[in-house]
Amino acid sequence: MKTTKDVRLARCLSLFGVLLALVVMLLGAWTRLVDAGLGCPDWPGCYGKLVVPDDATALAHSPHVPLDAGKAWAEMIHRYMAGMLGLLVLGLTFLAWRARRAPGYPWRTSAGLLLAIMLQGAFGAFTVTLKLWPQVVVLHLLGGLGVTLLFLWLYLNLQRIDARVDGGYRPSRPGALWLIAIGLLVLQIALGGWTSSNYAGIACQGIPTCNGQWWPAMDWQEGFNLAQTIGPNYLYGQLHAEARTAIQVAHRLGAVALGLVLLSLALRYWHQRVLRLYLTLLLGIYALQLGLGVANVLLWLPLDLALAHTAGAVLLALVMTVAFWRARRLPRPHSLPIDENAAGISNLGGVVMLISKRQQ
Numbered sequence: 001m002k003t004t005k006d007v008r009l010a011r012c013l014s015l016f017g018v019l020l021a022l023v024v025m026l027l028g029a030w031t032r033l034v035d036a037g038l039g040c041p042d043w044p045g046c047y048g049k050l051v052v053p054d055d056a057t058a059l060a061h062s063p064h065v066p067l068d069a070g071k072a073w074a075e076m077i078h079r080y081m082a083g084m085l086g087l088l089v090l091g092l093t094f095l096a097w098r099a100r101r102a103p104g105y106p107w108r109t110s111a112g113l114l115l116a117i118m119l120q121g122a123f124g125a126f127t128v129t130l131k132l133w134p135q136v137v138v139l140h141l142l143g144g145l146g147v148t149l150l151f152l153w154l155y156l157n158l159q160r161i162d163a164r165v166d167g168g169y170r171p172s173r174p175g176a177l178w179l180i181a182i183g184l185l186v187l188q189i190a191l192g193g194w195t196s197s198n199y200a201g202i203a204c205q206g207i208p209t210c211n212g213q214w215w216p217a218m219d220w221q222e223g224f225n226l227a228q229t230i231g232p233n234y235l236y237g238q239l240h241a242e243a244r245t246a247i248q249v250a251h252r253l254g255a256v257a258l259g260l261v262l263l264s265l266a267l268r269y270w271h272q273r274v275l276r277l278y279l280t281l282l283l284g285i286y287a288l289q290l291g292l293g294v295a296n297v298l299l300w301l302p303l304d305l306a307l308a309h310t311a312g313a314v315l316l317a318l319v320m321t322v323a324f325w326r327a328r329r330l331p332r333p334h335s336l337p338i339d340e341n342a343a344g345i346s347n348l349g350g351v352v353m354l355i356s357k358r359q360q
Helices: 002-033 055-061 069-098 107-129 134-163 176-197 241-269 273-298 303-328 340-359
Strands: none
Touching (some): 002 303, 069 134, 176 241
């Protein structure tokens, strides 16, 4: 009885974790979009304090970094919420240890979630101390997405245990098309983070052309130089116009590739009734994301649309995760009903082979 209660509590907390992690990600995006990523020059405090201090305290701590109270509070609220997320993960880890003997309990996912939240905290610190170095900003984004999806994966598996539903079969191997779609989605989200962290969101005016050209002048080597110098302040970016244009064009090409693969995925698995809802959602959210991307370019990246574009990307990843989980629960071919005559022939063949071996 105690184990059952622990499983149900963990299921509720993991679902709450999905929602809280989504809020934390959107707060992080908002902090970046309002240029508050360095609202506090230190970590984990703000000018040496756990709350935003007054001007005099901030001046004494960092005389070369003037205090902007609005940006500092935006950064600290994001940290407070991230701290709550960390406490939630610790609670789920404790419940996983208590329920470790429960059959099928996903303790590996709980352990992975603990490791992910620890790495995410480190990326948060490096984001500040390395002054918004784009590589770390993108890793911080992907880390937040990973934490969110691990919460969801944990919830899905705990829900299956609590309902005592396993379908009578083991998870099947996903097709290559699923892996391609997931890989392209992660790559596209990383490209979105790279676009944002290098301030290339409006490097192209107009759509589908870029600055009036189908293939404008671009510096791909500099735009995707992963060995950018550590040290400069990357607030507002350090790249020249042609490098930012290359990043923006790459993000657009990635969106086209992802759309084609999602469409192929829907056509390939539409015959599976249990997947139709998720495939429809994937295509619908992708279409919405495409529209938001176009609007962001034409309207010069307004804050509300840019934040909605980030939310759409996370939502697309969440639906993809549920769809993939459902696809893994599809019955394997051998789990389908077996024709009795075919089974008899198969068994007869096995007996004949056994007799033959014994005679030899």
